[in-house]
Amino acid sequence: METLIYSVNTVVPIFILVFLGQLFVRIKLFDTAFFDTAEKLVFKVALPCSLFLSVYNADAGEAFDGRLIIYCVICMLVSALLPSLTVPLFIKDNPKRGAFIQGVYRSNYAILGIPLIKRLFPGTGEAVAASVVPFAIPMFNVIAVILLTVFAPREENGEPSGSGALLRRSLLGVVKNPLIIGVMLGLPFMLTPMVLPDVVYSGVGYLADLCTPLALLCLGASIRFDRFKGRIGLAAIASVLKVVVMPGIFVTVAALLGFRGEQLSTVFILIGGPMAISGYIMAKNMKSDHELAGQILLLTTLMCTFTFFGAVYLMRYLELI
Secondary structure (H helix, E strand, O other): OHHHHHHHHHHHHHHHHHHHHHHHHHOOOOOHHHHHHHHHHHHHHHHHHHHHHHHHOOOHHHHOOHHHHHHHHHHHHHHHHHHHHHHHHOOOOHHHHHHHHHHHHOOOHHHHHHHHHHHHOOOOHHHHHHHHHHHHHHHHHHHHHHHHHHOOOHHHHOOHHHHHHHHHHHHHHHHOOHHHHHHHHHHHHHHOOOOOOHHHHHHHHHHHHOHHHHHHHHHHHOOOHHHHOOOHHHHHHHHHHHHHHHHHHHHHHHHHOOOOHHHHHHHHHHHHOOOOHHHHHHHHHOOOOHHHHHHHHHHHHHHHHHHHHHHHHHHHHOOOO
């Protein structure tokens, strides 16, 4: 019973906020334009501030686990490489290939994962999760660009100069990513005795406090049930691979390698979280099958309501966290 209560208290509040975001749009309390603006506020200000403070307050020796980071990088590479080699054998349409593969490997780690880690391990979990961000966010973006370029519509694929320019712009976008900047700005404070003035620290803290509730409300508001039309079979297969098969494999291996607690939870959420909202936006802008991407986004988000709860319960029951 204690394990059940722990799982409910950890997961349910997060998805209540997701549900409220959808409800607010449905009853027209706020319109989509409000949430579009709020999403920018989260991505460009609140979440970078939250990550900055996580790194700022972390102990360098405890937060940065080189073994965990190496394992997470391997997991991301394998989860993208395996579908890239196998999916083309079964799906013949290039735009569908790109959207499907991106849906399988790319997770909403920063928006949904870090709040869950914070609830699982108050005071320690966020710093461990944030230590993976400088590697996860660039890799997710760069791999997505490469995949969506390789699996672009065939008439687009014959334009290497355009693809190269797109890759260069995307790499520049990674360097300018607000989440990466937030983490990098926190590193000097974590590694040296420098401290912020109280007035600055408090101001950054107020902005960081906006992050979790506002991000989850925006995530709920972004769900569009009309995206279920068409391609549902492919979306369902990709979603099961994303939130059940992949995390099942990598978390099992991680547990056998001795990862526990915050480290094991970080692996689970990094690999088993729902598809990133930015994946849908990128698919649309890079002429991939954005409708399939939207369906995978919706299905994985809904399925995580159950898979997160089940995984937390099981790992707690097995005394892995």
